[in-house]
Amino acid sequence: xxxxxxxxxxxxxxxxxxxxxxxxxxxxxxxxxxxxxxxxxxxxxxxxxxxxxxxxxxxxxxxxxxxxxxxxxxxxxxxxxxxxxxxxxxxxxxxxxxxxxxxxxxxxxxxxxxxxxxxxxxxxxxxxxxxxxxxxxxxxxxxxxxxxxxxxxxxxxxxxxxxxxxxxxxxxxxxxxxxxxxxxxxxxxxxxxxxxxxxxxxxxxxxxx
Numbered sequence: 001x002x003x004x005x006x007x008x009x010x011x012x013x014x015x016x017x018x019x020x021x022x023x024x025x026x027x028x029x030x031x032x033x034x035x036x037x038x039x040x041x042x043x044x045x046x047x048x049x050x051x052x053x054x055x056x057x058x059x060x061x062x063x064x065x066x067x068x069x070x071x072x073x074x075x076x077x078x079x080x081x082x083x084x085x086x087x088x089x090x091x092x093x094x095x096x097x098x099x100x101x102x103x104x105x106x107x108x109x110x111x112x113x114x115x116x117x118x119x120x121x122x123x124x125x126x127x128x129x130x131x132x133x134x135x136x137x138x139x140x141x142x143x144x145x146x147x148x149x150x151x152x153x154x155x156x157x158x159x160x161x162x163x164x165x166x167x168x169x170x171x172x173x174x175x176x177x178x179x180x181x182x183x184x185x186x187x188x189x190x191x192x193x194x195x196x197x198x199x200x201x202x203x204x205x206x207x208x209x
Contacts, residue, residue: 001121001134002105011037011129014101016072016094019081026070026129029092034132034156035068035125036149039101041109041117042075043083047140048120052087054146059090066184067153072096074117109138124152132156 005011013027026037036055040048055069062069069091075083076097084093099116102108107119120137122144133152137143144152158164162182163171171182180186180194189197 001107001119001136005105005123005131005134007131007133009131011123011125011131012101012104013129014072014094014096014104016096016100017077018095019077019084019093021077024092024094029070030068030125030127030129032127033066033068034127034153034160035070035129036062036153037069037123037125038071039105039107039118039121039123040071040073040083041120042073042115043079043086044115045117045120047137047143048073048083049087050140051120051122051137051143052083052089056088056090058146058149062091065153065157067157070094072101072118074099074102074115124149124156126156126160 011026013025015023015025018024026035029035038051038055040052042048052071059069070093071084071089071091072094073080073083074096077095080093080095096102099108099118102116102118105118107121109115109117109119120143122135122137124132126132132155133144135142135144135148161184162168163184166172174180174182178194178198180189186194
């Protein structure tokens with residue numbers, strides 16, 4: 001792996017076709033959220049299936065935590081679709097049969113000339129494709145466990161979410177003054193929408209007979 005792909009560095013914003021054959025960039029897919037990025041050997045590898053089945057089991061947690069997931073594999077389009085479907089993934093898979101990523105990052109598995117895959121890596125990226133952590137999964141135990149990802153995503157999220165702790169000094173004062181720039185979700189609303197939402201107040205309690 002290139003020496004600059006390490007914590008604090010910026011991961012390249014690759015542009016590749018996804019499983020629907022639509023060209024996508026990593027920055028577009030990430031948005032303002034943390035992201036788990038897997039660089040996968042491909043559909044042929046049982047280790048990839050095991051890791052991706054575990055990630056698929058976490059999909060509901062990724063959804064409620066505003067966390068994106070992306071897989072890049074060297075599979076051709078139809079094989080990539082099969083890979084994604086076989087593990088029950090609902091996130092974006094990107095196809096790189098030309099091995100752009102493999103060559104650019106210097107992660108060729110030279111011990112497997114038959115498939116010529118990438119050395120599997122899993123990265124946790126903060127917004128802006130900033131590298132938080134990198135795992136080398138050439139051996140399966142090198143890949144992150146669910147606990148590893150939970151820890152990394154907790155730490156990364158606490159760094160990027162200004163409202164991580166609502167007791168942080170100054171946050172309540174900013175809220176009371178109408179400054180919602182530090183509050184997730186609210187920061188994407190127009191001033192008019194914020195005013196209407198705040199004026200509505202908490203929902204009324206309806207007592208059932």
